[in-house]
Amino acid sequence: MELRELIPWKRKTPYESRNENLLDSLQHEMTRVFDRFTHGFGQGELSKREEWWGSSFPAMDLAETDNEILVTAELPGIDEKDLDISLRGNNLIIRGEKKAEHEEKGEHYYHKESSYGSFHRAVPLPMEIDEDKIEATYKKGILKIKLPKSAEAQKNRTKIAIH
Amino acid sequence: MPQKDISVTRQGRSLAEQEHLRPQKNHIRPAVDIFETEQDLVLVADMPGVDKERLDINLERGILTLKGEIEASNHREPLFREFSLGGSYYRQFELSDVFDSNKTSAEFKNGVLTLTLAKSEAAKPRHIEIQH
Numbered sequence: 048m049e050l051r052e053l054i055p056w057k058r059k060t061p062y063e064s065r066n067e068n069l070l071d072s073l074q075h076e077m078t079r080v081f082d083r084f085t086h087g088f089g090q091g092e093l094s095k096r097e098e099w100w101g102s103s104f105p106a107m108d109l110a111e112t113d114n115e116i117l118v119t120a121e122l123p124g125i126d127e128k129d130l131d132i133s134l135r136g137n138n139l140i141i142r143g144e145k146k147a148e149h150e151e152k153g154e155h156y157y158h159k160e161s162s163y164g165s166f167h168r169a170v171p172l173p174m175e176i177d178e179d180k181i182e183a184t185y186k187k188g189i190l191k192i193k194l195p196k197s198a199e200a201q202k203n204r205t206k207i208a209i210h
Numbered sequence: 211m212p213q214k215d216i217s218v219t220r221q222g223r224s225l226a227e228q229e230h231l232r233p234q235k236n237h238i239r240p241a242v243d244i245f246e247t248e249q250d251l252v253l254v255a256d257m258p259g260v261d262k263e264r265l266d267i268n269l270e271r272g273i274l275t276l277k278g279e280i281e282a283s284n285h286r287e288p289l290f291r292e293f294s295l296g297g298s299y300y301r302q303f304e305l306s307d308v309f310d311s312n313k314t315s316a317e318f319k320n321g322v323l324t325l326t327l328a329k330s331e332a333a334k335p336r337h338i339e340i341q342h
Contacts, residue, residue: 122258124321155245156243161241161256187261
């Protein structure tokens with residue numbers, strides 16, 4: 048058995064499955080090329096989103112309790128010292144770099160699904176944060192950030208009675 | 211005939227297809243890199259949120275199974291959610307028999323599993339010197 052057979056399953060990408068109709072696939076390819084081109088210049092759909100959120104890596108989960116905002120990010124395989132978390136205005140900014148630890152000469156890839164390199168993501172926070180009490184932990188490839196709401200922000204919550 | 215058991219499976223589906231057809235709910239396919247060096251085959255799987263103790267790597271009859279339970283999330287009402295903790299990772303691979311299963315090593319760090327499978331002596335590249 049060849050080593051190649053380790054790769055258990057090759058899924059058809061959406062592009063491949065369109066190949067039945069040549070003209071369709073050509074059009075699809077052209078659209079893709081143009082989309083990529085415009086993204087780079089800040090006009091594409093993706094970059095509109097990126098103005099707010101940065102890239103979509105790492106994947107995030109944001110939750111709110113009465114006293115704090117909790118941010119969880121999926122960041123496998125990162126050295127703590129390569130992570131940089133900061134607060135700029137109302138934005139939480141997470142920067143970092145994922146380094147490939149296994150860069151050896153002569154290695155041959157059969158399968159590659161993860162990506163390496165630097166990332167940057169900004170998360171707009173819905174309220175003022177007590178900057179001195181932010182806590183962050185990185186364990187098991189999961190980054191957790193606790194952002195306590197400022198006293199002001201907690202006070203500002205008014206319950207509206209329905210008459 | 212372990213090989214036969216692998217290829218002839220329920221409903222005539224291959225193992226890979228079966229894995230693919232498992233219910234998606236709560237089963238996450240970890241992203242995997244596989245590369246070969248002269249001595250080994252290395253598999254790197256991203257499995258964030260798993261405790262070392264809850265990671266299960268099993269090599270049986272040529273089938274490598276990766277399983278890992280993910281810590282549960284305590285976030286009940288997310289503001290914004292792209293992933294959620296909880297559930298489990300699951301992925302299987304069919305291995306050829308050129309590996310020395312006694313020389314397999316695994317390392318788990320920062321949510322990344324690195325599995326090194328040593329090639330058996332017969333499978334290693336051999337340089338042949340030309341005699342003068």
